[in-house]
Amino acid sequence: MQLGMVGLGRMGANIVRRIVKDGHTAVVFDTNADTVKSLEAEGEGGSIKGTTDLAEFVAALEKPRVAWVMIPAGITGKVIDQLAELLEEGDIIIDGGNSRYHEDIKRAKALQPKGIHYVDIGTSGGVFGLARGFCLMVGGETPQVEHLDSLLKSIAPGIGTAERTPGREGDPSTAEQGYLHCGPAGAGHFVKMVHNGIEYGAMAAYAEGLNILHKANIGSRSASEFSAEETPLEQPELYQYDIDVPEVTEVWRRGSVVASWLLDLTAAALHADPELKSFGGRVSDSGEGRWTIDAAIDEGVPVPVLAASLFQRFSSRGEALYADQVLSAMRHAFGGHNELPSKS
Amino acid sequence: MQLGMVGLGRMGANIVRRIVKDGHTAVVFDTNADTVKSLEAEGEGGSIKGTTDLAEFVAALEKPRVAWVMIPAGITGKVIDQLAELLEEGDIIIDGGNSRYHEDIKRAKALQPKGIHYVDIGTSGGVFGLARGFCLMVGGETPQVEHLDSLLKSIAPGIGTAERTPGREGDPSTAEQGYLHCGPAGAGHFVKMVHNGIEYGAMAAYAEGLNILHKANIGSRSASEFSAEETPLEQPELYQYDIDVPEVTEVWRRGSVVASWLLDLTAAALHADPELKSFGGRVSDSGEGRWTIDAAIDEGVPVPVLAASLFQRFSSRGEALYADQVLSAMRHAFGGHNELPSKS
Amino acid sequence: MQLGMVGLGRMGANIVRRIVKDGHTAVVFDTNADTVKSLEAEGEGGSIKGTTDLAEFVAALEKPRVAWVMIPAGITGKVIDQLAELLEEGDIIIDGGNSRYHEDIKRAKALQPKGIHYVDIGTSGGVFGLARGFCLMVGGETPQVEHLDSLLKSIAPGIGTAERTPGREGDPSTAEQGYLHCGPAGAGHFVKMVHNGIEYGAMAAYAEGLNILHKANIGSRSASEFSAEETPLEQPELYQYDIDVPEVTEVWRRGSVVASWLLDLTAAALHADPELKSFGGRVSDSGEGRWTIDAAIDEGVPVPVLAASLFQRFSSRGEALYADQVLSAMRHAFGGHNELPSKS
């Protein structure tokens, strides 16, 4: 089957690589001619054809055309509009980026009068997707999603990448192969959004726990190192451990309840840089963590853990500063307390 | 009635000032001779007698002696032990500092064989206590707390400092006058501990809210000021307000649901220093905020708000750094994301 | 000066009462004829004129007309549209309800071509506003807000209702009188929204703290009352207090750091119903708590405390149930743990 790919960043290029490896063909578009040429060269037997001209790209696709857009969220809307001008009834536009699902609902509706179908695919897997396959969360109309089945199967990890869930029998569902039609337009990005919200919370759980291990020798500080306003430890003998955090993450990878892919990656990062000195601790957040909280609030679903993990990221970037100044100002006002200088 | 005061810091001295103003007398002790002399001089008609010798202090007290210890928590235990050596059956030791209530339970038990009574008094009011009176939360045996009644009444704010609660009639309870016998040994510090836990949460509520007001003009940042990893505002037109935060705190003081003494103080602090430039935003925590969470956990009481406010203080002092580095390391590992530099 | 009031619920009627008491006059509208008649009767010397016909209402107003809309948020938009049809260039529509400030920005823009001015007024004070005055947070154009000044002054509490903030001198600002022009359209509701967000957090701080006091006698439970899966108390002797929670809220009203109007109200509620048996504990949330978190996320401001307080309200209404079932299912899966039945 043939796939058209718009945008040859890491994700777009790797998706193309996975499908041609499985015998599919690709027509690819990027504004950078070198990028296009280089990927074209990878395709054996002419399986990848490329162009820097969008009209040429569309012309090269077989009907019904399948155009997968894999570009930064900020310009996705514009490019989809351009594509829509060139495509015809029955063709399919896929947004595989990180759009907010609100956009999907609007776009699907806007394309409907032209008979162009819209499919949103939330894609997880990061830099490891080429090797491991991408987990695909798909929203759109059923006939179109079914039409894409053989492509999705090639991009997804496949059933062999995890042990079968006990109790599941017979032909594996697509979910067992790593891709799932979640519902109508937007459903794919909705599920991907919640996936990322969970990711925030799980990451924070590890990060906070490791911080406790990292400070487990605080009892060895002498009493004089505590300032007048600090609470000295009641039992410093309880905090005399020099924990080897990289080794702890390693041991948890085998047999423990918290074993996970995130932990695997953390163990690798800590092995490479045991004190994480290459990171300053300013944690970015992409939109999906925020949108998850918004959705939870709209639904009236309590998400104290997910929200706390988002807000901790904001704080990591200094965004709590004014609030903290207000707190110190209050303490000074009612108790005459002066702020203590930083230790470091 | 006569009160013995050990420790003439701001709190101890102000308590003495309040009782002598009401016609009581005081014997005071401090290790600093100048401090003692200076307070003695304030007492008209010899109402305040001072010494730097603990034995002399005890000797100057009428039986049953009342010795109020008002010194830093770190040395309270030691001084109480010294006092206990000098006191006799029937005498009363008061701990008016910020001891953990666990200590009160132990001390009351330890003093029992000698017939010395122990009373713990949680004291709120800060630097304004002299003028406004101190809110007193008292733990101990009933006869002793009753014996202290006239002193407590003089130290407390008195019924006139707040409107009477609708529905209350007849003789005012001591709570209506600003002091309360909360229960046996430790009960005073227990209630004071929870008071401070609430204080943390309420303070954080104001601080976070004011931070939202402070950033309400973020929509005026040009799009180019958002980095690739930041989520640009979907609707910058919603965040074009230059809010005068000091004036907002002032207007809320009258008629609003969030009017409070903490807000009064915040309004004053913001009037004096509208951008709070004199505060760096490193917020100290005393033990009581921590102990409150410990108690809640022991009791199985959910305190998400109080805990969040404590942890935000820890974060304000840089204690989340390692956790934040772990998060950035994970993001780099699965997504190839690089940390963004600080804007400032 | 004359005010037109649309909607004679408790808030609308009380605002009218406050201004006529100060010598202003009012034209009032409500769909309920009895309500209109009854309020008309209150106005001495014909100071209140009423009608159930919107066109009549508009006709009775002097130009430039001032029409204050004080009705449920759900129908505010519709009524403002109807009013806009009847009003003329130079007239002023006030939305004094609980609209989201997004609406204000849209409405002000929509009314601009007609020359009708739009003013949003966030109003705090609740059922006590008549007696205490209402705290007014105002958004809109400066000339119109200035035009309304004498009305706002009458509705607001006035400078005497709180001690003057130390350091403030000279003529009092309007904020010191209880009303504030916060910025252009929407600014009033924006500040009111944050006010309510803070209210949520502060309320939760009290509620959680009182819960700790309420369970302070948990140590008196016999060991056999703890189930196999519960953590028995390591030191039950620490939780033997029977705290009189109503009296504690009363004592904190005088001299303590957490004294506030919310605490005054809590003390009254606990005096009237010491065990709060008339409340089931299903806590409603109005939109403003939610919108506050949305705004914080848009601004990238961490609000762990405010968010936790909102989510606790969701949980109070059973909205965490599915999440809790997932947790129990996980525990059963990895540890074979069975859920424990409710004690009650």
Add this chain to the structure above:
Amino acid sequence: MQLGMVGLGRMGANIVRRIVKDGHTAVVFDTNADTVKSLEAEGEGGSIKGTTDLAEFVAALEKPRVAWVMIPAGITGKVIDQLAELLEEGDIIIDGGNSRYHEDIKRAKALQPKGIHYVDIGTSGGVFGLARGFCLMVGGETPQVEHLDSLLKSIAPGIGTAERTPGREGDPSTAEQGYLHCGPAGAGHFVKMVHNGIEYGAMAAYAEGLNILHKANIGSRSASEFSAEETPLEQPELYQYDIDVPEVTEVWRRGSVVASWLLDLTAAALHADPELKSFGGRVSDSGEGRWTIDAAIDEGVPVPVLAASLFQRFSSRGEALYADQVLSAMRHAFGGHNELPSKS
């Protein structure tokens, strides 16, 4: 090598099974004779010898004796005391249960004068440990931990159970085989405690996210189903998804960032009981989640996510009720708001 096991519950018995499968032998003790006999019968060639008499148990062990205690935390202390009476200098007591690490520090010290060595082993793996191996976190003196090496190796999962971490070379560390000497007495249980704290947070992240998916069709509720005090959805069209939550957990198992063992188990639980009707949603907590927060507070480490996950468990058991009643009482007091009845 020989292991003595005290307590033949699921964990103790499975550990014995793992070591004898690897060629080791065991002496086992339990108060239940049938349990002892049954496990004895499993041991081929007499590799498992059992008794219900503790003295006999000790007598059957080769010196230096290794006695692994695997019983409920509540009685561990008592049994260790009994064992200590029977053991001799050089022998080793292992606590493999869920003791608080504070106890380990005390016990190791208490046993020192007798020359008995104390080793604490935090054990993760739950009901799957027999097949997958147990992740072992070990605290104690180095010579003793080294002495136990071949046993620990047999109990742990082994290096093959996870892909090797990139960058690790040469002989695998014990952590890579699934066991780790974390430090002196208590270090094993300390690391296990933090493991469980992380487990709480990660579990809550999944649970909250799935709850958002579960309610994604809330927009299909008609407007009339929202009560006066509820915020009706501004855009119900955004919440029209009927998400198949069991399939979503399945698809995330392959290739996604949130793939983990906890997710595997959740997928299995949801496959078996798609609506989780067999769970009421009252989530137990064992001590370790609580102790983790205590340790974080002692260290001054912010753990907003871990704490929120603990408190949500408390709330799931109704422990927020009084706080929620306080909130409703406040809302009634200032706004005249009545509580809304439950929908269900």
